[in-house]
Amino acid sequence: MRGVLFAALVAGAGCVGAIGDRDATPPATVPPATSGTLPPPSTCRSSPGPAPLRRLTRVEYNNTVRELLGDGTQPANAFVAEDRELGFTNNAAALGVTEVLEEQMVLAAEALAARADPVRLLPCAPARIGDDACARLFIESFGRRAFRRPLDATELGRFAQLHAAGRQGADFARGVRWVIEAMLLSPHFLYRVELGAALTGWEMASRLSYLFWGSMPDEALLVAAAAEQLTTPGQVAVQARRLLADARARPVVARFHAEWLGLDLVDQIEKDRAVYKTFTTSLRPLMRTETERFLDFVVWDGPGDLATLLAGRFSFLNATLASFYGVGGPAGSTFQRTSVDATRRAGFLTHAGLLGVNAKPNQTSPVQRGKFVQEQLICTDLPPPPGNVEAILPEPSATATTRERFSQHSAVPACAGCHQLMDPIGLGFEHYDGVGRWRDTENGRAVDASGVIKGSDVDGPFVGAVALADRLAGSAAVRGCVVRQWFRFAHGRAETAEDACTLAKVGERFAAAKYDVRELLVALTQTDAFLYRGAR
Amino acid sequence: MNRRMVLRGAGGLVLALPWLETEARAQTVRKRFVTMFTSCGTHPRKWFPTGGETDFQLSTFLAPLEAVRQDIVILGGINMLSAMATQPGDGHQRAMKNLFTAVEGPGRIANGITIDQQVASVLNPPTKFRSIELGVQSRYNGDTVYERISYLGANQPLPPEDSPAAAFKRLFGNFTADPTMVDRLAVERRSILDFVQEDFRRLSPRLGGDDRKRVDAHLASLRAVETRLTTTTRAGCTAPAEPAALDHRNPANFPLVGKLQMDILAAALACDLVRVGSLMWSQGRSLLAHTHLGISELHHELSHQSLTDAAAADKIAKINLYYVNQFLHLVKALKGYQEGGGTLLDNTVVLWGNELGEGRAHSHVNVPFVLAGRGGGAIRTGRYLTFQGVGHGDLFVSLLRAFGSNATAFGNPAYCTGPLAGLVQ
Numbered sequence: 001m002r003g004v005l006f007a008a009l010v011a012g013a014g015c016v017g018a019i020g021d022r023d024a025t026p027p028a029t030v031p032p033a034t035s036g037t038l039p040p041p042s043t044c045r046s047s048p049g050p051a052p053l054r055r056l057t058r059v060e061y062n063n064t065v066r067e068l069l070g071d072g073t074q075p076a077n078a079f080v081a082e083d084r085e086l087g088f089t090n091n092a093a094a095l096g097v098t099e100v101l102e103e104q105m106v107l108a109a110e111a112l113a114a115r116a117d118p119v120r121l122l123p124c125a126p127a128r129i130g131d132d133a134c135a136r137l138f139i140e141s142f143g144r145r146a147f148r149r150p151l152d153a154t155e156l157g158r159f160a161q162l163h164a165a166g167r168q169g170a171d172f173a174r175g176v177r178w179v180i181e182a183m184l185l186s187p188h189f190l191y192r193v194e195l196g197a198a199l200t201g202w203e204m205a206s207r208l209s210y211l212f213w214g215s216m217p218d219e220a221l222l223v224a225a226a227a228e229q230l231t232t233p234g235q236v237a238v239q240a241r242r243l244l245a246d247a248r249a250r251p252v253v254a255r256f257h258a259e260w261l262g263l264d265l266v267d268q269i270e271k272d273r274a275v276y277k278t279f280t281t282s283l284r285p286l287m288r289t290e291t292e293r294f295l296d297f298v299v300w301d302g303p304g305d306l307a308t309l310l311a312g313r314f315s316f317l318n319a320t321l322a323s324f325y326g327v328g329g330p331a332g333s334t335f336q337r338t339s340v341d342a343t344r345r346a347g348f349l350t351h352a353g354l355l356g357v358n359a360k361p362n363q364t365s366p367v368q369r370g371k372f373v374q375e376q377l378i379c380t381d382l383p384p385p386p387g388n389v390e391a392i393l394p395e396p397s398a399t400a401t402t403r404e405r406f407s408q409h410s411a412v413p414a415c416a417g418c419h420q421l422m423d424p425i426g427l428g429f430e431h432y433d434g435v436g437r438w439r440d441t442e443n444g445r446a447v448d449a450s451g452v453i454k455g456s457d458v459d460g461p462f463v464g465a466v467a468l469a470d471r472l473a474g475s476a477a478v479r480g481c482v483v484r485q486w487f488r489f490a491h492g493r494a495e496t497a498e499d500a501c502t503l504a505k506v507g508e509r510f511a512a513a514k515y516d517v518r519e520l521l522v523a524l525t526q527t528d529a530f531l532y533r534g535a536r
Numbered sequence: 537m538n539r540r541m542v543l544r545g546a547g548g549l550v551l552a553l554p555w556l557e558t559e560a561r562a563q564t565v566r567k568r569f570v571t572m573f574t575s576c577g578t579h580p581r582k583w584f585p586t587g588g589e590t591d592f593q594l595s596t597f598l599a600p601l602e603a604v605r606q607d608i609v610i611l612g613g614i615n616m617l618s619a620m621a622t623q624p625g626d627g628h629q630r631a632m633k634n635l636f637t638a639v640e641g642p643g644r645i646a647n648g649i650t651i652d653q654q655v656a657s658v659l660n661p662p663t664k665f666r667s668i669e670l671g672v673q674s675r676y677n678g679d680t681v682y683e684r685i686s687y688l689g690a691n692q693p694l695p696p697e698d699s700p701a702a703a704f705k706r707l708f709g710n711f712t713a714d715p716t717m718v719d720r721l722a723v724e725r726r727s728i729l730d731f732v733q734e735d736f737r738r739l740s741p742r743l744g745g746d747d748r749k750r751v752d753a754h755l756a757s758l759r760a761v762e763t764r765l766t767t768t769t770r771a772g773c774t775a776p777a778e779p780a781a782l783d784h785r786n787p788a789n790f791p792l793v794g795k796l797q798m799d800i801l802a803a804a805l806a807c808d809l810v811r812v813g814s815l816m817w818s819q820g821r822s823l824l825a826h827t828h829l830g831i832s833e834l835h836h837e838l839s840h841q842s843l844t845d846a847a848a849a850d851k852i853a854k855i856n857l858y859y860v861n862q863f864l865h866l867v868k869a870l871k872g873y874q875e876g877g878g879t880l881l882d883n884t885v886v887l888w889g890n891e892l893g894e895g896r897a898h899s900h901v902n903v904p905f906v907l908a909g910r911g912g913g914a915i916r917t918g919r920y921l922t923f924q925g926v927g928h929g930d931l932f933v934s935l936l937r938a939f940g941s942n943a944t945a946f947g948n949p950a951y952c953t954g955p956l957a958g959l960v961q
Contacts, residue, residue: 052746053746078702081675081695082678084678089678094680097750097753097754097757098695099760099761100694101757102761103764106725158731165727166727178728182728182731185729186732186735187735262677270825274832360834361834361837362832362833384626385626395841395845395848
């Protein structure tokens with residue numbers, strides 16, 4: 001039967017033709033509202049929250065060895081890819097080290113140490129001041145950068161011994177290689193180790209550099225750490241602004257956007273070519289570029305505010321992508337800022353890449369599109385479908401519209417609880433087909449793009465995704481959700497009840513800055529969670 | 537001419553050289569275990585045979601296995617009881633947590649050790665690798681629960697290697713290296729890795745609970761890797777051909793990558809580099825379009841349409857048949873290595889599982905498990921065994937017994953009644 005989907009089958013009730021799980025959970029009700037809206041600051045209690053030990057991600061490893069050794073070979077690209085938690089690849093709890101990864105790190109450390117240039121790294125000439133003295137100077141200077149803090153006396157002694165063992169029967173350079181290799185495999189390099197209740201200046205330097213650059217502190221940060229000038233919130237803010245103004249901050253923000261919005265999936269869009277005849281895999285990188293260029297421009301070269309990200313009436317296109325959309329645009333393959341039809345396109349929500357990802361190979365998906373808005377933009381925690389439902393996707397029809405085919409969700413009580421949060425938002429995107437092109441009709445009938453938002457502070461009916469984007473751009477839930485998403489990315493963990501003050505404070509500063517994302521980033525460094533470290 | 541992998545010894549016993557001579561002299565069979573995973577369930581009516589235990593008639597989907605019917609056991613009526621317990625996750629996710637662990641869990645990912653890793657613990661083999669995890673486009677977007685079938689324990693997933701080139705290099709990489717260089721490198725590695733271990737041991741006591749656990753697990757990995765990387769014993773066998781460069785993520789290469797991974801796995805088992813392995817095809821709730829079969833819809837979407845739509849049912853049949861043929865390839869690859877009086881397959885058990893029974897309904901009952909190989913004589917093959925809805929933990933108990941354990945339960949004991957009747961001798 002074509003029109004039925006997610007038909008609830010109560011196990012044991014003798015439903016015909018399907019085997020349901022016996023763990024029939026009761027029909028889902030509306031999930032508890034956990035949308036992004038932040039708590040008011042007056043109600044929170046000051047606390048730094050948990051601070052789990054964080055291992056360098058692959059990107060951070062690559063950046064760090066480039067800075068430390070001048071090695072741009074990106075060796076961590078060969079490492080096991082990170083698991084995602086809450087969408088992000090830098091969640092501390094998911095960054096365990098398996099044997100496979102350890103083996104990859106050992107081989108990478110060997111290769112990096114073998115390629116390292118002693119001339120660049122040695123602060124002295126062994127022939128002039130003696131092997132032992134020069135080895136010690138090298139261990140001190142290189143160790144301070146590799147461990148992002150000065151080595152203590154015990155460590156200096158141990159590495160001096162390792163150097164001596166390495167040069168035995170060989171030469172000074174082999175001792176240097178051994179020291180580099182051992183440091184690259186040490187937990188003090190691979191993890192951002194923080195010991196003790198109070199953060200040291202060195203630990204703060206790493207917090208700042210990995211937040212803004214995804215890399216080790218530069219010399220200015222290390223000098224500030226040594227001079228104890230990373231102590232007050234004001235000093236931290238000054239450094240935060242300096243790091244944010246550097247080009248190295250751009251890839252970090254781009255990575256946040258890619259993980260938050262799931263842009264990696266654009267690289268894997270696959271469509272039924274019989275249905276979407278103009279789709280080719282060569283469009284994937286163009287779709288991704290459009291969204292990346294747009295987000296990048298708004299944050300760094302544009303107004304920088306959330307409302308423009310969500311609802312800006314311009315985009316970045318080249319000739320091929322413009323012709324795919326069926327709109328006018330720049331000639332040639334270079335992407336250029338292009339204004340769009342303000343009644344049809346607004347912000348990243350209406351980009352072909354995200355619309356294509358959040359759709360099926362042969363049709364749109366109001367469920368996926370609504371789920372994306374709820375989970376990523378409103379931070380609603382949607383439970384999975386209950387165990388007793390039979391998920392049957394309604395097949396495309398030559399006569400019925402998508403809206404008609406998906407109507408079952410609201411008719412079946414077991415589904416309606418959650419789907420009333422998703423489908424009515426997703427149906428507002430019906431003017432965009434499964435690859436994100438505008439359509440006025442579906443099966444010869446005029447598209448009805450009316451939708452309803454539920455579970456936020458801007459609930460109510462709307463017509464079309466442009467109106468939705470404008471509505472979301474003014475939503476406290478969306479603003480709070482963006483703060484939460486940045487918090488998760490910045491701290492490598494989910495927010496907890498203890499983080500109420502931190503979130504509230506960031507939210508206040510974000511509001512004061514008219515929702516400028518750059519100010520949100522600075523605000524992230526002015527919180528309990530960033531400035532302090534809880535007792536274990 | 538290359539030295540062959542095995543030499544025929546006195547009394548017809550096949551010896552692997554050089555490090556297993558003592559063991560071989562004691563006439564110990566080197567038992568191997570492989571788990572294989574494919575996704576999105578099946579059409580039970582087209583999957584399960586008809587007829588009795590030994591005179592069964594293979595169904596449409598399993599028909600290609602006629603060629604090896606004497607080497608397999610088809611299991612019917614096994615339920616994933618633990619997946620039906622109340623726990624977070626949709627039908628696929630709960631199944632992925634439970635498929636090889638047989639224990640439900642409160643989190644997003646599996647809450648216990650998987651059967652392959654438990655077998656590795658039982659065997660505790662003197663091989664270079666404790667286990668090897670391979671995948672065929674198993675990575676989609678890094679959502680762990682769908683992309684792992686092997687866990688060392690609760691929340692300790694082991695990632696599959698999707699690249700045949702990387703898998704080959706890891707397993708056979710030093711086969712072509714100069715032995716003097718290998719020895720010198722081993723000395724260096726031992727010095728450096730011992731030093732690094734000391735760094736970990738000094739740091740660990742200064743850390744709090746979870747952090748310390750994480751660093752200690754890292755240290756355990758380091759120790760294992762040190763042992764492996766400083767072992768200079770060369771395997772007395774010939775490496776398979778090094779795979780040609782290819783984009784292992786391109787769906788068009790899916791069949792080629794699969795074949796390479798199976799051949800690498802079989803060769804590694806034959807060389808006794810490892811005795812436990814797993815092979816993960818695509819992901820749980822597979823979001824792969826099998827374009828190599830001329831199918832542009834995602835496997836997952838098709839699995840939910842296929843009983844109502846003849847065209848979708850045909851495509852699901854194509855995908856099922858494709859995977860049955862891959863299982864056949866793996867079985868034949870293992871059968872291709874002579875060992876003892878028989879073949880490598882005789883000493884191996886391959887367990888093929890799927891996260892769902894009937895895919896459309898997210899069913900966790902009548903899950904299509906198939907075994908191949910006799911496990912060194914522990915399992916009598918050539919049979920179709922049917923059960924009345926026993927938990928899949930019982931299957932794992934049987935397998936543990938086939939590997940010499942006296943286990944009475946695996947996973948959540950609440951769902952275990954003991955070994956499956958009649959499977960293991």
